[in-house]
Amino acid sequence: MSLSLDEVRKIAHLARLSVQEEDLQGYARNLSDILGLVQQMDGVDTRGVTPMAHPLDASQRLRVDEPTETDQRDHFQANAPAVESGLYLVPKVIE
Amino acid sequence: MHEKSIAELAAALKEGEVSSVELTAHYLRRIETLDDALNAYVTVTGEQAMEAARAADEARAQGHAGPLTGVPIAHKDIFCTEGTRTSCGSKMLDNFIAPYDATVVARFKAAGCPILGKTNMDEFAMGSSNETSYYGPVKNPWDTERVPGGSSGGSAAVVAGRLAPGATGTDTGGSIRQPAALNGVTGIKPTYGRVSRWGMIAFASSLDQGGPMARTAEDCALMLNVMAGFDHRDSTSIQRPDEDFTRHMNTPVKGLRIGLPKQFFGEGMDAGVARVVDEAIAHYKGLGAEFVEVDLPHSDLSVAAYYVVAPAECSSNLARFDGVRYGYRCEDPKDLLDLYMRSRGEGFGPEVKRRIMVGTYALSAGYFDAYYLKAQKIRRLIAEDFASAFKEVDVILGPTAPSTAFRLGEKTNDPVTMYLSDIYTIAVNLAGLPALSLPAGFSDGLPVGLQLIGNYFDEARLLGVAHQYQVGTEWCGMAPGGFV
């Protein structure tokens, strides 16, 4: 299993991670190694096996429909990098 | 004071031999003088700790003390602590002041335990050596040239170095047990769903589980009594009546059926580790336990399956760190894409980025079935292996890690070799079972951990089995030179 630099670039973009051009090679090697490790799975016959998404064989518990939260905007926005008039600011979104 | 276990400290507080203020101040002094050598704390919260200690003494004076009131502890920096930086070992959250308490933190506060500080960890709990932390690696108190293991390396080191009587940790693939083993302390990963994940920053949601780390199994049981319990804010929290995890402390192991998985005793384990495990088996035999070989045929695949499931979940869990609402934001983003790419590219370290990319790849169109779905199926096979084994035995025993603490920098350039440090611990997370690591001896002066795996919800028995070993051996009482 070997990933090309282009594939690494594509994955990094999908994950929104900037990667320096000079680091691409290293990531390509590491990711290829990891996928190589993962490929051990290929040899196992898993026909008819139900995928296990979760260790608990339980079902979703439901919440009563009641507003329980109070306004904590200022408290939460104390951590925000850029805020104005109660809004989080991001570079202009073009649709 | 610091040579005492939590159980002993609780007794001393109860008897009035010491106050929480004295005890807390003592630990804070030790941290101040000794932690420079370890780098185990990311944040020390001395003032708040002293305030909480005074409140604990006050509560005791008024007759409102619980079992652990006044015993100071440390939290892994993955648990949100209101008003205190919660960094998760990452530059991404270096400036993040948590606006709320994790359930685990709230429970310890309610129990009257002052918080000494937040412990260092691998970035977002991704690592087995603590070297991926933004704050630099933690050093192993037994040999400061060596790693403490990870990701709860800071928590393990503060317990081993007597810089806290106990600390919380989290375990996604061995992150409590492996550092416990490498530092000569006891740590338990409970059954998935026992400890609330609310406020515990997610790495891989279906695998993450919080648990206690302390010197002894009894201490872990006392801490688990505080930590565990149903939480309506966590959909995966188990709704069961509260139980006393210390109830099997004095249950003899005579007649206990212990399984030895043949896959855990093949090649790959260091000779020194093998010797210690053999001695522990002999000790249990002496106590009247019976040993049976068990087969976990798919356990060899656990690392492979894990490195699909965990990165897949992490790639999604860590998408929220985007520089918009909190956390690191890059300088002068030229547009929205640039904001995302650079905030995340600069805010995350290389190991986190590797795992996000592996997970992104495994979930992407065209690869989902071959990777993610395949891994989920193998996960099922692994869980079924354990289910069959637990029809034959009460407890499964083996090594926690294949070697003792390795040297700093030894494996940093080779992620796959690093991942294999967790070869004995990962299967347990995939199945959701409880397991603990307890100190069982030394190899070349470095601690060796013994792993006990239990059936679902069988923590009390696991802790009892470990305790029976600890009352007859000296290992958990030993402190590293320089931290005596």
Place this chain on the structure above:
Amino acid sequence: MEWETVIGLEIHAQLSTRSKIFSGASTAYGAEPNTQACAVDLGLPGVLPVLNEKAVAMAVKLGLAIDAQITPRSVFARKNYFYPDLPKGYQISQYELPVVGRGHLDIELDDGETRTIGVTRAHLEEDAGKSLHEDFHGMTGIDLNRAGTPLLEIVSEPDMRSSREAVAYMKKMHSLVRYLGICDGNMQEGSFRCDANVSVRRKGTEKFGTRTEIKNLNSFRFLEKAIEFEVERQIDVLEGGGAVVQETRLFDPDKGETRSMRSKEEANDYRYFPDPDLLPLDIDSTFIEQVRASLPELPDEKKQRFMNHYGLSAYDASTLTSSREMADYFEAVVEQAGSGQAKMVANWVMGELSGALNREGREIGDSPVSARALGALLARIQDNTISGKIAKEVFEAMWAGEGDADMVIEAKGLKQITDTGAIEQVIDQVIADNPKQLEQYRSGKDKLFGFFVGQVMKQTGGKANPAQVNELLKKKL
């Protein structure tokens, strides 16, 4: 060459729960920015979702109403993409196993024809926040109050063949969710909106053409215009020898056209996988039966009843049951006026009342003339106090707030003249004043009868009982 249009709709109905789908924050509309975005909605580190029971019950309600399968074990999945109004970097939705499976909805077209539109599925998901594009020093502002509001996405089969059918389907679904009380249907506030998948193909071919998806249509008119524009655009492209590109498009209501939304195009790899924070949703028969017991009378049932019980035409029954509020209003008036008057009540509700409401853009819920008041007015026609024509004048006065029917009749002196003597007196006068017309009438010009009626009504200010006028005139002439 003839073209056929193929349309499928994805309707997003905001469920009218009090709290959000996965958090305890309020869903009330119009709060200050980010004051109703709690830790969970903001996607703070360490937070976890817990599912709202009411949202599940509402989804099941819709499922039962469209005769759909309710999935016994459905699964929540994460749809991963980066966007500033999506705080976690993923939307919790349902992918492979939605809560509501295959169902159907019958629509009625203007010509009275009925068509069955297949519903592929309906799934629960969380809404995103809002990006505010007015200028904050060249930045965009993000308000996350809406983030986490429960949505039911109702996906139709590509069963519609014209914009008219698409609008009829959307209207029917709009009416249904309001009947069920699961969505307020407020399209201006975005509580009910849809994406339209549109393609064209040569008539007679089986294979679907390449489709485009027009996002976020929040009015019936926009839906109609957007489809019409898009169909023409696609036909032009194809007839010009080009190919339709599968893409997301946005409708610009000002220009009446759709345009490509390139920003959403790239990286359409959503990497769906089961949300590990949420366990599978089990819905047992007890839960389903509880929901079934809470179902109101549905539009189609109500329509049947209106036809059978009140003897209304299919058209009238269908119009009156198009919204629950209108049906309730109608029945309240009938109760007042007597069930024998159902047809007249129907004419009034669909005529005068609807006309006045439309004129002022009001909903029937805030009509200035209540059902009770309208009933009282119609009772005055019944007891011959006023004529139907005068009643319209009274209605206008009532609408303008001049009081109830009796007050208006009294104040304006509109009480009908039923005294034979008084009417005869007027008739005599009219005959005496128009000898020429009388002569012509008598010599066979029957049409002039209407002239005399008109003169009498004019003299009495329209208050003479028309039946009596007719009868007496015939005699006298």
